Amino acid sequence: MTMREALNQAMREEMKRDESVFLMGEEVAEYQGAYKVSKGLLEEFGDKRVIDSPITELGFAGLGVGAAMVGLRPVIEFMTFNFSILATDQIINSAAKMRYMSGGQFKIPIVFRGPNGSAFQVSSQHSQALESWYAHFPGLKVVMPSTPADAKGLLKSAIRDDDPVIFMEQERMYGNKGEVPDGEDFIIPLGKADVKREGKDATVIARSMTVPLALKAAEELEKQGVSVEVVDPRTIRPLDIETIVNSVKKTNRVVIAEESHAFCGVAAEISAQIMERAFDYLDAPVKRISGADVPMPYAKNLERLALPDVERVVKAVREVAYMD
């Protein structure tokens, strides 16, 4: 099953399970979703529950938060998270803080979802990985699946969750295939990392699109005699730092691979937490592989240079293992 189908199945099952779940966003209904993630949902649930919105991100994000305050469970789709920038006031000032500033009186069970990060040659304004923005704020949860099974299980959890969840997909990964367990009860709890591959010489912490890269790099490194463990946090906030630290204690060497910019990023946070909790276990400084510190260029060759790839991950692991 593809990632796209897994996400679609998760929404279909949760909409069947709970009448209060609805999907709203640009082109989600009649067009079937800009990336076809909502295919068939309009036909199955009707236009009361699958709603095409005008291009009015601040407006429909806020509408979703208001509906959540009085008991509905909105799934708000951003065509891409680049456009969520227009809605950040409602996500950060309303969704993230409503429970706290009301002294716990309101829950905000809402999911904001859509593709995050780079696509293929869509240039600067359409190629941004914004997870560090949203993960910065207490009150929000941030989820980034890397496999179809994770996508389904985590999205179902996110929809059932009573807190606002930022659910970040990746356009490059919608067609990726993988096994997805059967059954409507298959869910994956938020806040649990997954060890995607076990190893003993070095840990690569990867999320979203860098997970497949890290797994390929691990295969390559195995041929070179290095056993790599790949840890996927899956949820950025709350972060399962325990699983990460346990891996560090085992391998003593860490590379963190991410698509987003390094400055003030998630890898920087994970790196700081490793230093705070497992400094004595490190045999080498933590190494980060991040997106280039430039707006995303259009030209194919420059775009390739701006993103992490298998070779860079391999090189980084060799560096922390003092092989070069």
Place this chain on the structure above:
Amino acid sequence: MKPRTQTNSPSGGAGVAERDERDQIDSDELRVEHEQRIQEQQKHIEEIDNETLLRMLYQMILIRRFEEKAAEAYTLGKIGGFCHLYIGQEAVAVGTLSALRPDDYVLTSYRDHGHALVMGISPDEVMAELFGKIGGCSKGKGGSMHLFDADKHFLGGHAIVGGQIPLGTGMAFATKYRGTDQVTLCYFGEAAVNQGAFHESLNMAQLWKLPCIYVCENNQYGMGTSLARAMSQHNVAEKACSYDLASEFVDGMDVLAVRAATERAVERARKDYLPSLLEVRTYRFMGHSMSDPGHYRTRAEIERYQERDPIKVFGSNLREKGVLDDAGLKEIEGRVRDEVERAVKFADSSPEPAPEELYTDVYATPIK
């Protein structure tokens, strides 16, 4: 109600518009309007039962005295941060809310003490919230700008200008989604009309027929900037035309005119899921917040509006029509004084939130 004559901003060419030398509303115009309103209000009084009329007067006086006490507590350092007073605007909250049912939804901006009190949050809980105490309606975590009461359907105090407008639209969406007939009353100041959130919300509300009543409390100043210096087209009610939305211009110094206009909007919302925009012209007698020196408007302008003080006008009309006498007014003032004094005592004696409260209420399930 006739639409307001627009005052033209004497713009100083390129760059920042110059100070408008005239008041927002011409003083003669205001006086004529005042006389008309007195006549009309007296007519309205005959149509409403005495109990309702006296309750409305009581609510307006409660807001006024509560806030005078809050201002005093602020100067004593018992209230911190921002404290935006509603004094002068009481007729808006009292008039609009008198037209609602208890199961309707209400939310407003940061100038929210008056609405919270009329919604039935006790003066004790509101004052304790201003004092930052655990007995406050938001456990001392929200403060003056973030009063909430889920049980009473008071959905906040919101402090980003215009931020509550999409939220109210969402509450109205939920009502229609469920097929029930509650209305949502969403208040904001006229300065919020310049935010995109206002326009995005009105568009969605009419497009999808959502039962939200947008109440623009036009007190004519966004902090220290007059409407004339901030809005290219001064008539807020007319902006509804862009979205094919019903709208009405209302005199916000007349509590019964406000009530009547709200009743019309409520009927549209309950029967046909139709939204409305009410532009309610009002005036705040105090500064934007407690720290406002008020250099941007003249003493004469404030005094002219104080002649139209909504409490004075309503009180004297109630006397004129025999609904109220000296003893009745004294009784209301006495009851309010006791309640406000009790509120201060309650707020003083309510404990500060325990240190553990710092980390509660962030998530539904606490995260380690």
